[in-house]
Amino acid sequence: MISIDHVSKTFGDVRAIDDVSLQVGRGEIFGVVGQSGAGKSTLIRTVNLLERPDAGTVSVDGVELTALPAAGLREARRGIGMVFQHFNLLSSRTVRGNVELGLEIAGVPTRDRVRRSGEILELVGLGHRADAYPSQLSGGQKQRVGIARALASQPKVLLSDEATSALDPETTRSILELIRSIRDELGLTVLLITHEMDVVKTVCDSAALLESGRIVESGRLVDLISTPGSRLARDLFPLGPVQPRPGTTVIDITFSGGTADRPVIAQLARVHGLDVSILGAAIETIAGSQAGRTRLELPGSAAANEAAIADLRGQNLLVEVVA
Amino acid sequence: MIDVNAPGFWESLLQVLLVGTGQTLYMVGVSLVVTIVVGLPLGVVLVGTEPGGILAAPLGSRALGRVINRTLDFVVNLGRSVPFIILMVAIIPFTRLVVGTFIGSTAAIVPLSVVAIPFFARMVEIAIKEVDGGLVEAADSLGATRWHVVSKVLVPEAMPAMILGLSTTVTSIINFSAMVGTVAGGGLGDVAIRYGYQRYSVVHMVAVIIVIFAIVMALQAVATLLARRFARRGTVSRRSQSLLTPGG
Numbered sequence: 001m002i003s004i005d006h007v008s009k010t011f012g013d014v015r016a017i018d019d020v021s022l023q024v025g026r027g028e029i030f031g032v033v034g035q036s037g038a039g040k041s042t043l044i045r046t047v048n049l050l051e052r053p054d055a056g057t058v059s060v061d062g063v064e065l066t067a068l069p070a071a072g073l074r075e076a077r078r079g080i081g082m083v084f085q086h087f088n089l090l091s092s093r094t095v096r097g098n099v100e101l102g103l104e105i106a107g108v109p110t111r112d113r114v115r116r117s118g119e120i121l122e123l124v125g126l127g128h129r130a131d132a133y134p135s136q137l138s139g140g141q142k143q144r145v146g147i148a149r150a151l152a153s154q155p156k157v158l159l160s161d162e163a164t165s166a167l168d169p170e171t172t173r174s175i176l177e178l179i180r181s182i183r184d185e186l187g188l189t190v191l192l193i194t195h196e197m198d199v200v201k202t203v204c205d206s207a208a209l210l211e212s213g214r215i216v217e218s219g220r221l222v223d224l225i226s227t228p229g230s231r232l233a234r235d236l237f238p239l240g241p242v243q244p245r246p247g248t249t250v251i252d253i254t255f256s257g258g259t260a261d262r263p264v265i266a267q268l269a270r271v272h273g274l275d276v277s278i279l280g281a282a283i284e285t286i287a288g289s290q291a292g293r294t295r296l297e298l299p300g301s302a303a304a305n306e307a308a309i310a311d312l313r314g315q316n317l318l319v320e321v322v323a
Numbered sequence: 324m325i326d327v328n329a330p331g332f333w334e335s336l337l338q339v340l341l342v343g344t345g346q347t348l349y350m351v352g353v354s355l356v357v358t359i360v361v362g363l364p365l366g367v368v369l370v371g372t373e374p375g376g377i378l379a380a381p382l383g384s385r386a387l388g389r390v391i392n393r394t395l396d397f398v399v400n401l402g403r404s405v406p407f408i409i410l411m412v413a414i415i416p417f418t419r420l421v422v423g424t425f426i427g428s429t430a431a432i433v434p435l436s437v438v439a440i441p442f443f444a445r446m447v448e449i450a451i452k453e454v455d456g457g458l459v460e461a462a463d464s465l466g467a468t469r470w471h472v473v474s475k476v477l478v479p480e481a482m483p484a485m486i487l488g489l490s491t492t493v494t495s496i497i498n499f500s501a502m503v504g505t506v507a508g509g510g511l512g513d514v515a516i517r518y519g520y521q522r523y524s525v526v527h528m529v530a531v532i533i534v535i536f537a538i539v540m541a542l543q544a545v546a547t548l549l550a551r552r553f554a555r556r557g558t559v560s561r562r563s564q565s566l567l568t569p570g571g
Binding site: 086 | 458461467468471480553
């Protein structure tokens with residue numbers, strides 16, 4: 001649905017994004033994570049050409065935006081909603097007025113505008129605040145208006161530029177739930193950028209890690225968590241740094257889907273006679289299914305534990321020897 | 324010297340004041356309308372043609388945008404730095420061209436507008452620069468044209484600050500209108516000079532000051548009220564808020 005192909009953008013001598021390619025499938029929620037300065041914002045802004053790339057092409061729904069003339073681009077942008085970190089609502093307009101902005105721009109007749117804005121405000125749960133001004137709303141409510149505005153002209157794609165970064169954890173969760181339910185209801189394709197791994201965990205189907213303008217890793221979350229050495233997977237289950245003790249082996253076991261309920265530790269103790277210590281564990285719901293990671297300390301060197309590790313791997317568990 | 328005790332003094336004072344006030348309001352009112360009609364777009368173009376602005380490249384030419392910006396900036400600075408009394412005399416040929424004469428209240432409207440337009444354009448420029456660039460981006464993301472951005476985002480969002488700028492502009496138009504007696508424009512300033520100064524009538528002088536003060540206060544009150552009404556809708560920038568205090 002969204003196809004970013006070898007896109008680069010330079011500001012002065014800074015390569016904000018460097019030869020980035022990315023595919024987002026229809027109906028998918030795709031998260032781009034990275035630290036501030038990694039180029040996330042620039043990347044998402046190239047999708048609707050708020051930032052025109054120096055090189056590469058961007059296509060949305062089969063239309064190559066980078067090849068469109070100004071009028072065609074404006075038309076295409078009406079099919080791409082965008083939500084901003086600081087909401088960017090017009091203070092001179094009511095909630096309803098803000099939601100209708102895009103419809104006015106598109107030349108929708110008043111009667112249809114009123115009907116449409118009413119519907120969409122109900123959808124985001126703000127039907128009762130239609131006549132309020134943005135200054136009278138909480139941050140979470142403002143972002144709901146932002147989402148309603150982006151969705152009013154029935155776009156197929158929603159871009160979210162750090163939409164929850166200015167919100168508290170509780171509100172963040174409710175906004176993410178809203179995005180997810182809207183995706184389910186309207187079949188929207190969502191591309192979001194964030195610096196919070198929690199956002200990816202809560203709402204995304206796929207993710208990419210952006211570092212110094214380059215994509216280091218990307219894929220579906222369910223695949224990433226069973227990929228050895230995946231940094232995204234490691235960040236999804238932060239187990240902290242390893243502090244190895246001499247004469248022991250530390251392993252990380254990742255469970256996902258059908259392997260989540262295996263009695264691994266009991267098995268290691270019983271079958272291999274190992275005194276296992278648990279150093280850390282994290283269980284998360286990722287992309288709608290349970291997944292987890294456990295860090296275990298086994299007595300003896302890695303070589304001595306080879307049989308036990310092979311046994312675990314034989315059960316389709318992802319085992320990484322970390323120390 | 325005018326004798327306060329002479330028969331018919333107060334009647335004639337009232338008569339003179341009424342005519343003067345009428346002329347002042349006429350000149351200021353029409354100048355104000357002209358100032359808004361010309362100054363508002365001028366201010367928008369001034370901001371828009373700055374590098375990175377929405378009109379930075381009119382007709383696709385960045386160079387043209389720069390030329391327009393520099394030219395307008397120069398003209399605005401020129402207009403604001405020439406003392407009014409000199410400007411009024413200097414543009415007599417232009418005034419003649421527009422009104423047919425350079426004498427009288429109607430003719431005085433031309434220099435008054437000419438001096439107020441750059442002033443107001445700067446006010447508009449400042450007000451629009453205060454509008455968060457994110458709002459323009461939001462409109463862009465919705466497929467807005469430049470005209471949409473100006474008419475639906477920049478001007479409405481800058482409204483409170485522009486209204487306050489306008490009230491400052493009116494005050495200075497009133498101020499300058501006191502000088503148009505020089506070209507027989509009449510008005511309250513002329514009354515003060517001819518009766519109060521040249522004929523030593525303290526009563527006339529005081530009366531004119533009171534009337535002008537009342538007009539300015541009334542305008543200020545209306546502007547503040549309007550700005551508050553617009554501002555209440557949203558977050559008012561700190562600058563606009565400081566302008567909200569009387570005398571700002």
